[in-house]
Amino acid sequence: MWQLREGAHPVLTDEGGAILSEQTGRWTHLTPTASAALMLLLTSTSQEEATDRYAERYGIGAGQAAADVRTVAEALVAQGLALNGQAPARPRRLRWGWPS
Secondary structure, X not given: OEEEOOOEEEEEEOOEXXXXXXXXXXXXXXXXXXXXXXXHHHHOOOHHHHHHHHHHHHOOOHHHHHHHHHHHHHHHHXXXXXXXXXXXXXXXXXXXXXXX
């Protein structure tokens, strides 16, 4: 399942959107179609389902829809804002102790 990383907070509308990264404190702004692709990715059970719904919404072919959704997904993964079907990394615990 595709998901945003912990600490990535989306603000999405049909007119566009943005994602705030707690890690960097920066906003990533999205076009209306990128926002729609992200909303579909977050509410679908798979990237393929999101692609099908995106193609239906915009009345475009499956190949173009797949390229559009993949581009958004890969860009957010590359920016460290999303996980692409991977389980979130477990936080590392620091072990404090006296040196031996």
